[in-house]
Amino acid sequence: MKSDENFPAQVLIQDISSLENVAKSLLTAYPDHRIFAFYGKMGAGKTTFIKKLCEYLQVTDEVTSPTFAIVNVYATTPGDEIFHFDFYRINHLKEIYDIGYEDYFYSGSYCFIEWPELAEEILPEATLKISLEVSEDEITRVLRILPVNNKV
DSSP states (O other): OOOOOTBBBBBEEEEEGGGGHHHHHHHHTTHHHHHHHHOTTTTTTTHHHHHHHHHHHBBBBBBOOTTSSSSEEEBBTTEEEEEEETTTOOHHHHHHHHHHHHHHTSSSSSEEEEEEGGGGGGTTTOOOEEEEEETTSSSSSEEEOOOOOOOO
């Protein structure tokens, strides 16, 4: 995936107050994408960034990490659904099959996936892959759009 002309391949996030603008810019730059895979170490800010994406998309539910549930379903003001996955506790790809991932991934709804590494082989081709890293100062985050064929 190359960067969109309206969204750079790399964005420095200096503080949490800038997340709202970055989330809006990302969704505006990639209006046809519905599957977003978020890569990054524990504490990199994946869930926090997904909360901002959900706010922009007018989610009416509380956005929390679905670490134990594997998937959370959120309602939006326009009446849509957003699916938020956390594959951190997945041990085998079969577990992702068992939750019926196809129904979610091919629904046309937004799907935000944390810890997608195990699901690489079943992610749709149009998945927007995003890396979040903590900079050396431990405050700034670096958001990168990854190429489609990049196996993180």
